Amino acid sequence: MELTLVELCLAGVFIFCFIVQLYFSLFVHLRLLTYKSxxxxxxxxxxxxxxxxxxxxxxxxxxxxxxxxxxxxxxxxxxxxxxxxxxxxxxxxxxxxxxxxxxxxxxxxxxxxxxxxxxxxxxxxxxxxxxxxxxxxxxxxxxxxxxxxxxxxxxxxxxxxxxxxxxxxxxxxxxxxxxxxxxxxxxxxxxxxxxxxxxxxxxxxxxxxxxxxxxxxxxxxxxxxxxxxxxxxxxxxxxxxxxxxxxxxxxxxxxxxxxxxSLGAYLKQKKRHFGAGKLYKTKHKVILTSQIVFQFLYYIAFAACCFFKMLLLPAIALFVLSLIIRSFIYPKLLRRLSYPGLVWWFPILDILLFVFLVFNGILSIFVKKIQWK
Incomplete structure (x- = not known):
């Protein structure tokens, strides 16, 4: 049974986001794990x-x-x-x-x-x-x-x-x-x-x-x-x-x-940081924006794939593979950076974080006023 055009496009987006995700994990963040102070x-x-x-x-x-x-x-x-x-x-x-x-x-x-x-x-x-x-x-x-x-x-x-x-x-x-x-x-x-x-x-x-x-x-x-x-x-x-x-x-x-x-104080703090980020060098803005967008799309594409019978098992397999690979990196980094208590919450917090980052980015578009204290 052949995939429809919609299924092919969805599978392509999911695989591409998977590759981008692993690039940041294996070729960027792994450097910190193996870094010797x-x-x-x-x-x-x-x-x-x-x-x-x-x-x-x-x-x-x-x-x-x-x-x-x-x-x-x-x-x-x-x-x-x-x-x-x-x-x-x-x-x-x-x-x-x-x-x-x-x-x-x-x-x-x-x-x-x-x-x-x-x-x-x-x-x-x-x-x-x-x-x-x-x-x-x-x-x-x-x-x-x-x-x-x-x-x-x-x-x-x-x-x-x-x-x-x-x-x-x-x-x-x-x-x-x-x-x-x-x-x-x-x-x-x-x-x-x-x-x-x-x-x-x-x-x-x-x-x-x-x-x-x-x-x-x-x-x-x-x-x-x-x-x-x-x-x-x-x-x-x-x-x-x-x-x-x-x-x-x-x-x-x-x-x-x-x-x-409080959530309000935290959102206010992140709004200040978001405002400063707009003035980063162009190459940095492109890389950081791409990282967040593709990670968010990864979860969206995975959820969408689960609604198609032909994509369900391959999507789950790829999702589990990503989780296994990343579980060799981020829990160890959590311990190195003094957050051992978050190790077992890593998969859930990973999803919540990127939902929050997208939400905060949208919110920052409409809330303009920022100050130090």
């Missing part, structure tokens, strides 16, 4: 400035800032930029500055001109930095260990100007938290794998580092100062190269972060 330098080499921007973060700073200040690294300072806070952050930082000599506080007053979301605060922190190597994190983050700065210190290779770290979210109960952590995992697998492949395209401000001179020789955020987001990923997208960028994924190099606890 460089050993940390035996002794700290150069001084470091840690930069944290805070807007109404008194509660988080109380719990997490002491862990940053307690790093086991001989020569570092922590610059906290108080960006127009009104929740007691200013008073809290004044007290911290008395207790910790490493702490330097920079205040952005209400009404300051040329404010563009977080970028102005980051720029003020960089200007206040004493040292050349800058390590960035957020006020709602805490390092995995006291060796975080030792892991994130400037490598001896003089060509390295930028370092991409990893920041998982804290485990909390509920499906939303599982989805947030899995989306963070997928994003990290993608940008870290592409960096290893020689095509770094983004980083996250919760855990990354670069040279102060790299920032100023490229005029900071001037190219995208008109949008409130992108102080991290757009900067990396514009200035990271195959030769000046390295990654750190070791457990001690990770920084944990508090996740959003």
């Amino acid at each position: 460089e050993e940390p330098l035996p002794t700290p080499q150069k001084p470091i400035t840690v930069i944290i921007c805070a807007r109404n973060e008194a509660k988080n700073l109380t719990g997490f800032l002491p862990q940053v200040l307690a790093q086991d690294y001989p020569d570092f300072e922590v610059v906290v930029v108080n960006d127009r806070s009104w929740d007691g952050t200013e008073e809290l930082l004044e007290q911290f500055a008395k207790d910790y000599s490493r702490l330097k506080v920079v205040t952005v007053a209400e009404g300051t001109k040329f404010i563009a979301g977080k970028k102005f605060a980051v720029t003020m922190g960089i200007k206040a930095a004493t040292h050349e190597w800058l390590v960035f994190t957020d006020a709602d983050c805490f390092p995995a260990s006291v060796n975080w700065l030792s892991e994130m210190q400037q490598p001896p290779d003089e060509h390295t100007e930028l370092m991409l770290g990893y920041s998982p979210y804290v485990h909390k109960s509920g499906l939303l938290n599982a989805l947030i952590r899995f989306e963070t995992f997928f994003t990290a697998v993608n940008y870290l794998s592409f960096a290893i492949k020689g095509m770094p395209y983004m980083g996250v401000g919760r855990n990354m580092a670069y040279q102060k001179s790299l920032f100023f020789k490229n005029k900071g955020f001037a190219a995208h100062m008109h949008i409130p987001s992108g102080d991290d990923d757009l900067f990396v997208n514009a200035h990271a190269t195959p030769t000046n960028t390295v990654i750190r994924v070791a457990k001690d190099a990770q920084v944990w972060s508090e996740p959003n606890t």
